[in-house]
Amino acid sequence: MAAFNIGMFEDKFGYIVTSVAVLIALALWSARKPSLARYPLLGSEYGGAEKRGQAFLAHATELFQRGYEEFKTSIYRLTTPDGDHLIVPNCHLDELRRRPDDELDVQEAFEKTFENKHVHLFPAKDKSTIVNNVVKSDLTRNLTRINPRFSVVVAQTVAEEMPPCSDGTWTPVVLSSVLLRIIAIVSGNIFLGPELCHEEEYMYCAIMFTMDLVAASAALKKWPSFLRSVAASYLVPQVARVRDHRRRMKEFIKPVVEKRLKIIRSGDEEKRPDDLFQWMMEKAAAAGITDAGDLTDMLLLLLLAAIHTTSLAVTNIFYDLVIRPDVVEELKAEIKSVLADSGGIMTTQALNDMKLVDSVMRESQRLNPPFIDAFRRYTLKPITLQNGDYIPEGSYIETANTAILNDPELYPNPDTFDPHRFSNLRNNPDLPDPLGFKSRELYQFVSVTKENMSFGFGRHACPGRFFAANEIKMIMAQILLQYDIKMPDRETERYQSVGSGVVKAPDPTKEIMFRRVR
Incomplete structure (x- = not known):
């Protein structure tokens, strides 16, 4: 029989205490x-x-x-x-x-x-509320004024970011990656202004923050909830990367905050930037929020909601269209007709008149919701x-x-992608309405109903959906009018979505063939 050794007890004591503490914590958590x-x-x-x-x-x-x-x-x-x-x-x-x-x-x-x-994605509720209110009121209210200028930015950015695809040759393009940059720039133009949106530091943080945040969240879900703090600290590297993106964005935005606070305090209207970050800073300053860290968190929340969700939507739309060349030709014809009537300017009315484009967007969303x-x-x-x-x-x-x-x-024949599903319901009042809406306009892409909650439902529905709808239409118009598209050789079926849990996304690795329209 081995002699009793106090060291043996001491070695096990820490383990015993830890085990008991974990059991107590689990019991309290369950209770x-x-x-x-x-x-x-x-x-x-x-x-x-x-x-x-x-x-x-x-x-x-x-x-x-x-x-x-x-x-x-x-x-x-x-x-x-x-x-x-x-x-x-x-x-x-x-x-x-x-x-x-x-x-x-x-x-x-x-x-x-x-x-x-x-x-630490979400700021405190008072700050999140300011973000939502600025998007819901200031941004949406200014869309009619912004749209013509915004469409020029979209055209320039698509031209700069898309590969040349010229000389009559077909070029493989990983569309998801290109769209992320396009949308980060054009959204950033409205959010931060025309100079800052092209800065590579902004681009990197805006894109990678969300990618690593989603990856971190998914990785943490694989751990029992009571071990996620340990996993976040030591075992999930994406968490550290999210923190680093936040730190870098704060360093990038801090001098911008300092400069704009001086403008706010001086009341100099001539120097006042005309972008969403300025509107948000003014509302935040009125509430006593001027810290660069707080404003960074608010900006990152805005970018998360704007860039990646829009990129996913446009990628899904093109995955749906590339296998349907007849629909592509119909869309091109509608876009050309609408722009001819508007003098080539993407006005709010022109965007509203793109009813087939809108119908395709909603049908793609119906079959490929983000959640x-x-x-x-x-x-x-x-x-x-x-x-x-x-x-x-x-x-x-x-x-x-x-x-x-x-x-x-x-939705009759729900497994079928019907590009005219919603435009027919809007354009033909004699067509039977399966949902019995009071207004056929509830079949628009931006509409929020309990039969399609991809933008949410109720008073907390996505406040930026009107901006996103305009942005998607402008990007679709620019790409469809300038490029022919087709699937790579030996690919005939729509690319399958990927995801985990409630998240569903288009495969970001897939290619589409592009050729500049001759």
């Missing part, structure tokens, strides 16, 4: 979670909670579709890497969207989605719905956006 057992659990065949959460990352689309078919008018549970969420049917959404923010919180839900605790789910909310108070369903405080809720967009009762 804080609301009881959702009253609702049926989908996906129990995958096993325990951790296995179900990992299955969600791999099979979210199939799980949401099954849930939509089995529980079309009732609430059910689905286990994500963050725990059980309640999936609500869209028959409850009109009631839920009217609930006040002190009952249903949208920012808390998105903070959990993006692992904000570790990547499988929608209407993410966190309950700050217990909620009892009109039918008696009870949602506890501290619950995460969402709805099955992709399944709704593929419902044949809402």
Whole structure:
């Protein structure tokens, strides 16, 4: 029998204490979670909670579709890497969207989605609110004034960033990468002004911040929630890169902030920049927010919402179009006709008149939404719905956006890409309306309804969707009028999307062949 050695006990004591602490933390964490057992659990065949959460990352689309078919008018549970969420049917959404923010919180839900605790994407709510308000009011209100100038910027940027594709030869282009630069520049022109938007430091941080943030969030989801702090610190390198992008953007923007604060304080209108960052700084300064770090966080949130989502949308549209040359020719004809009527200027009216372009955009969005789910909310108070369903405080809720967009009762022949689906409904009042909207204009790309929540739903719907729609139309027009497109040899099918969990995106590695129009 070995002699007792105090050193042996000391060696194990730290392990014992750590194990007990972890068990206590897990018990407290479990006790804080609301009881959702009253609702049926989908996906129990995958096993325990951790296995179900990992299955969600791999099979979210199939799980949401099954849930939509089995529980079309009732609430059910689905286990994500963050725990059980309640999936609500869209028959409850009109009631839920009217609930006040002190009952249903949208920012808390998105903070959990993006692992904000570790990547620090979202500024405090007062600062996020300023960002949303500036986009919703200042940017949208100025679109009619901005559009003609903006279209010139788009034309110049497409010409500069696209490969030459001349001499009648077909050139392979990784469109996703080119679009990221185009959209970073043209969005940056409106957000930061014509000089700063071409700075490579801005370009690098604006593009890479979101790419590494999404990668960091996805990597952290693979870890149990109680280990994510450790993983973020030591095991997920993208987290450190996100912090470095934020640091570099702050260094880039700090002298801009200092210069513009002097202009704000002087009241010199002649020197006042005419861009979104200036409008945001003025509203922030009025609220006492002048720190370069805070303004950097606000700018990065804006860039995240503007650059990558628009790039994904345009990439998906071209993946849909490149296998449909007949649709491409129809679009070219419409764009030429509209521009002939507007004197070649991309006015707001001209953009509104591109109804087939708009229809193609919405149909591509219907089949390729950026997220499988929608209407993410966190309950700050217990909620009892009109039918008696009870949602506890501290619950995460969402709805099955992709399944709704593929419902044949809402969208006949939902698996078919129909470029005229929405333009026909808008142009022909005698055509039966499957959704029974009060106005056929609700079939526009920018419209927010519970039958298409790709831009969100309710008062927290994407405030920048009007700007994004104009930007997409301008980019489509420039590329389609200047280039012929086709698939590479031996490629005949549409490129498949990639993703994990609720995120769905076009494959960023795929090529399209381009040739300058002769």
